[in-house]
Amino acid sequence: MGNSTTHHGQHEPQDGFSDNNAWGHGDVTALYPVILEHSQDIITVSKLDGTFVYLTPSVQTALGYLPSELVGRTRDDWYHPEDVSHWEQVRQQIMEGKDQGSFTCRLRRKGGGYGWFEVRFCAVRDGSGAVQWVISFARDVTERRELEMALRRSRDKLSHAQRIAKIGYWEWDAQQQSLYWSDEMYAIWGLPPGQFVGTMEAYLSTIHPEDRDYVSRLMRAGMEGFRPFDTQFRILLPDGSIRHIQALGDLDRDVAGRLLRMFGTVQDVTERKLAELRLRTAEEQLRKSERLAALGHLAAGIAHEIRNPLTTLKGFTQLLQGSVNPDKQSFLRIMLDELTQIERIVNDLVLLAKPAGAEGRAQRMVDILERAMQETEPEAAAGGVRMEMRAPSESPWVKCSPGQLSQMFCNILRNAVQAMPNGGVIQIVVTEAADWVVVQIIDEGTGIPDERLPHLGEPFFTTKERGTGLGLMVSYRIAEAHGGRIDIESQVGRGTTVTVSLPRLGGQAL
Ligand code: ADP
Ligand code: MG
Numbered sequence: 001m002g003n004s005t006t007h008h009g010q011h012e013p014q015d016g017f018s019d020n021n022a023w024g025h026g027d028v029t030a031l032y033p034v035i036l037e038h039s040q041d042i043i044t045v046s047k048l049d050g051t052f053v054y055l056t057p058s059v060q061t062a063l064g065y066l067p068s069e070l071v072g073r074t075r076d077d078w079y080h081p082e083d084v085s086h087w088e089q090v091r092q093q094i095m096e097g098k099d100q101g102s103f104t105c106r107l108r109r110k111g112g113g114y115g116w117f118e119v120r121f122c123a124v125r126d127g128s129g130a131v132q133w134v135i136s137f138a139r140d141v142t143e144r145r146e147l148e149m150a151l152r153r154s155r156d157k158l159s160h161a162q163r164i165a166k167i168g169y170w171e172w173d174a175q176q177q178s179l180y181w182s183d184e185m186y187a188i189w190g191l192p193p194g195q196f197v198g199t200m201e202a203y204l205s206t207i208h209p210e211d212r213d214y215v216s217r218l219m220r221a222g223m224e225g226f227r228p229f230d231t232q233f234r235i236l237l238p239d240g241s242i243r244h245i246q247a248l249g250d251l252d253r254d255v256a257g258r259l260l261r262m263f264g265t266v267q268d269v270t271e272r273k274l275a276e277l278r279l280r281t282a283e284e285q286l287r288k289s290e291r292l293a294a295l296g297h298l299a300a301g302i303a304h305e306i307r308n309p310l311t312t313l314k315g316f317t318q319l320l321q322g323s324v325n326p327d328k329q330s331f332l333r334i335m336l337d338e339l340t341q342i343e344r345i346v347n348d349l350v351l352l353a354k355p356a357g358a359e360g361r362a363q364r365m366v367d368i369l370e371r372a373m374q375e376t377e378p379e380a381a382a383g384g385v386r387m388e389m390r391a392p393s394e395s396p397w398v399k400c401s402p403g404q405l406s407q408m409f410c411n412i413l414r415n416a417v418q419a420m421p422n423g424g425v426i427q428i429v430v431t432e433a434a435d436w437v438v439v440q441i442i443d444e445g446t447g448i449p450d451e452r453l454p455h456l457g458e459p460f461f462t463t464k465e466r467g468t469g470l471g472l473m474v475s476y477r478i479a480e481a482h483g484g485r486i487d488i489e490s491q492v493g494r495g496t497t498v499t500v501s502l503p504r505l506g507g508q509a510l
């Protein structure tokens with residue numbers, strides 16, 4: 001192409017907008033009015049005080065004014081009252097020598113209402129440097145602005161919804177290696193917003209130690225061959241409390257299969273978890289007590305059948321005592337003792353199923369206690385234990401099934417005797433209080449350690465080699481069935497006081 005530039009006889013300057021334009025189509029400046037005529041932006045020329053000198057016709061399509069309506073007027077009515085200050089700042093800047101700038105503001109439409117505009121301006125100075133004109137270019141950004149607002153509103157709504165549902169959102173950008181946490185994530189983790197270092201170590205340190213291995217494996221699997229997950233684990237908060245969370249995760253890959261981002265939600269399910277746990281414990285307890293009840297029925301049924309043959313055995317053994325060689329007498333005594341022991345167990349078992357009840361016979365409290373003492377006497381005497389009763393001269397009355405009540409006191413007295421291997425005194429103190437008859441059985445025995453107290457009355461809870469752990473349980477049930485209760489106080493090494501309270505039968509009780 002060597003010579004072609006010489007056609008026009010001279011080199012044209014490379015500046016296409018110079019008067020001698022590059023394409024040789026004449027003077028472009030002649031087109032300026034046409035360009036202005038068709039500009040979509042509103043271009044204005046004003047004096048520094050804001051009075052309009054020129055506006056492009058686009059002001060009509062954009063805001064509804066004819067340019068002639070505005071020429072000669074100031075901008076005061078043009079701006080939204082809250083945005084007038086922008087123009088004041090522009091003037092200030094120009095006077096300080098900064099001739100260019102931009103801002104976003106609302107401009108008044110002729111028909112009412114406002115549109116959002118992005119405004120750029122520049123100042124034109126004369127030879128002496130004085131500001132001659134201010135030119136501004138205003139672009140309608142209302143639509144974009146509204147979209148932005150709508151987006152922000154829907155983001156707000158989303159974050160409200162997440163807060164209410166206690167759902168947090170996280171996103172890990174694999175390219176940027178950056179982690180985003182929504183506000184609710186911080187709330188669930190009990191951290192001030194923004195205060196989380198997005199490293200794997202920092203994250204794992206917030207996981208409950210027992211779940212840490214699991215979560216770490218899950219995350220590694222995620223980095224390698226990721227599958228969407230839905231899982232639960234526990235986290236540790238800075239204040240030491242534990243939260244159960246449900247975590248869902250998924251990911252995006254590019255067409256080449258490279259990991260782009262991982263994201264997921266986290267929901268605080270602590271309350272649900274605790275409710276489930278409570279429900280499960282309650283169910284277990286129910287099953288346990290159902291099992292016990294069934295067992296009790298079975299045991300009681302069998303015990304009932306054993307009772308009659310047992311009575312026969314005991315009767316004949318007693319009869320034999322008269323006719324057996326003196327050197328064999330001790331065998332019979334042992335047999336009788338053992339039979340009595342069996343009888344007691346059988347009696348307790350029978351009461352397991354049959355809810356004891358006040359069959360409604362009026363009895364003198366003292367009579368019942370004397371019966372129980374008589375029955376306990378042989379064992380007490382053998383252990384060097386003395387029983388002393390103190391009662392009001394007029395015995396209080398109770399409405400009861402006398403057999404059951406004396407069985408109850410027997411159980412309590414025998415426990416007291418058995419707690420005193422070195423002998424001692426058991427005091428039985430009867431008092432009356434308003435509607436109650438109170439019987440205290442005070443021993444000087446070994447006492448019961450505090451941690452064992454709550455287990456008293458549980459079936460089969462015993463500390464004795466030949467114990468059954470049925471005595472107290474049956475006693476509690478008898479007391480309850482009579483509308484009363486049993487309380488036990490104890491001091492290790494000093495002794496135990498068992499307090500039985502029963503409803504008192506008023507007056508002479510007959
Ligand atoms: P058992 O007498 O067959 O062991 P009980 O139900 O009567 O069953 O008593 C349960 C347990 O409660 C006893 O094994 C004993 O450890 C404790 N206990 C009950 N009464 C006393 C008491 N007066 N002094 C010390 N321990 C007692
Ligand atoms: Mg006992």
